[in-house]
Amino acid sequence: MTDIRSSFDEAHALDGLVERIRRCRVCRRKPLGAPLPHKPRPVLRPSATARLLVASQAPGVRVHESGIPFNDPSGERLRAWMGIDRATFYDTRRIAIVPMGFCFPGHDAMKGDLPPRRECRATWHDSLFDAMPQIETILAIGRAAQTYHFARAGLAAAAGAGMTDNVRAWRNLPLSRPRIIPLPHPSWRNSGWLKRNPWFDSEFLPELRAIVRIHIGV
Numbered sequence: 001m002t003d004i005r006s007s008f009d010e011a012h013a014l015d016g017l018v019e020r021i022r023r024c025r026v027c028r029r030k031p032l033g034a035p036l037p038h039k040p041r042p043v044l045r046p047s048a049t050a051r052l053l054v055a056s057q058a059p060g061v062r063v064h065e066s067g068i069p070f071n072d073p074s075g076e077r078l079r080a081w082m083g084i085d086r087a088t089f090y091d092t093r094r095i096a097i098v099p100m101g102f103c104f105p106g107h108d109a110m111k112g113d114l115p116p117r118r119e120c121r122a123t124w125h126d127s128l129f130d131a132m133p134q135i136e137t138i139l140a141i142g143r144a145a146q147t148y149h150f151a152r153a154g155l156a157a158a159a160g161a162g163m164t165d166n167v168r169a170w171r172n173l174p175l176s177r178p179r180i181i182p183l184p185h186p187s188w189r190n191s192g193w194l195k196r197n198p199w200f201d202s203e204f205l206p207e208l209r210a211i212v213r214i215h216i217g218v
Contacts, residue, residue, distance in 0.1 A: 011048035014131040018046055021102060021128070027119045036117065042102035043069050046128060050096040051136040052215035053178070054078075055145040057185060058101030058116035069097045077186035078141075083209035084216065094216040096132065100125070100144045116144050126152075135178045137215055139208075142185040149180050158182075164193075167200065171207075181208065 021044065027036040043059045054070075062072040070078055070089070079089050089095060101116025102124075108114050125148065129135070140146040143163050150159035150166075153176040158166055166173065166182040173180070184190050184200070194200060 014046060014048050017124075017128060017131055018044070021124055024102070024120075024123070026123055027103065027117050030119075032118045032122070036103060037106045038064075038104070040103045041067060043067055044099060044102055045069060045090070045092050045095075045097040046132060047092045047094075047096035048132065049093050049134065050132075050215075051134060052094065052212065053096045053098060053132070053135045053138045055138050055140045055149055056097065056099040057142040057144055058099050058113065059104045060113055061104055061107075064104035069099065073188055074186045077188070081183070081186060081205055081208060082139075082212045083205075084212060088216060091216075096135065098125075098128065100148060121148060137179045137181060137211060139183055140180050141183045146180075146182045153178075153180060155180070164197070167204065168197070170204070181211070183208075 022042050024042060025040055027040060041059075041064055043063055056069070059069065060072055060074070063069055068090075069075070075089075079086060082089070099116065100121060102120045103117065105114035105117050129152070138149050140149045146163060146166060147159050150156075155174055155176060158173055158180075163182065163184060167184060170181055173182075184193055
C-alpha cells in the first residue's frame with residue numbers, strides 16, 4: 001500500500017510541475033539574453049512510468065505549430081533509428097520526451113534553428129528529472145542534451161567530449177543510473193555525418209533497437 005501511495009504522490013507532483021512548465025513565460029519576462037521572439041509554447045511529454053527517456057534539443061518550427069514533439073521528418077528518422085512506430089513513440093506510459101529547450105527558440109541569420117534556450121535548463125530541468133526517478137535509460141540527442149545529462153550523472157569526461165567521440169565509444173562510457181546513450185540529431189541536415197560514419201547504421205542502431213525493445217516491453 002505504501003508503494004502504491006508513493007507512486008501516486010510522485011505522479012501527482014510531476015503533473016503539477018509539468019503544468020507550471022506549460023505556463024512558463026520566463027524567456028519573455030526574465031530572459032537570459034534577448035527575449036524569445038514569439039509566444040512561448042512549451043512542448044514536452046514527461047512520464048511517471050516510462051523507463052526510457054528521449055532527451056532532445058528544442059522543438060523546430062513544425063513542432064511549435066503542432067505542439068507534438070518530433071512531429072516532423074526528424075521524428076520519422078528517429079523512430080526508424082529506434083525501430084518503433086508512431087503510436088509506440090507517443091505512448092507516455094513507455095516513453096518520455098523532454099527537450100533541453102521547451103519552446104522553439106527561433107531562427108538564426110542563416111535560417112537555422114537557434115540553440116535551446118538556457119532558461120529552461122536553469123529553471124526547470126533538475127526538478128523535472130528529480131520527479132522522474134524511474135527513468136533507466138536516456139537517449140541524449142545532440143550536444144546540449146549530452147552535456148547536461150552526462151554532467152548531471154557526474155560523468156565529467158563524457159560531458160566535455162565531442163558528440164561523435166561519445167557516440168562512437170558509447171559501449172565504453174561509464175555506466176550510470178540512468179544509463180545515457182548519446183545520439184546525433186536525426187535532422188536531415190546530419191545526412192552527411194551519417195554517410196561519414198557508416199558504423200552508426202551497421203553497429204550502433206541494432207544495439208539501440210534491442211535496448212529500446214527491452215524498455216518498452218516488446
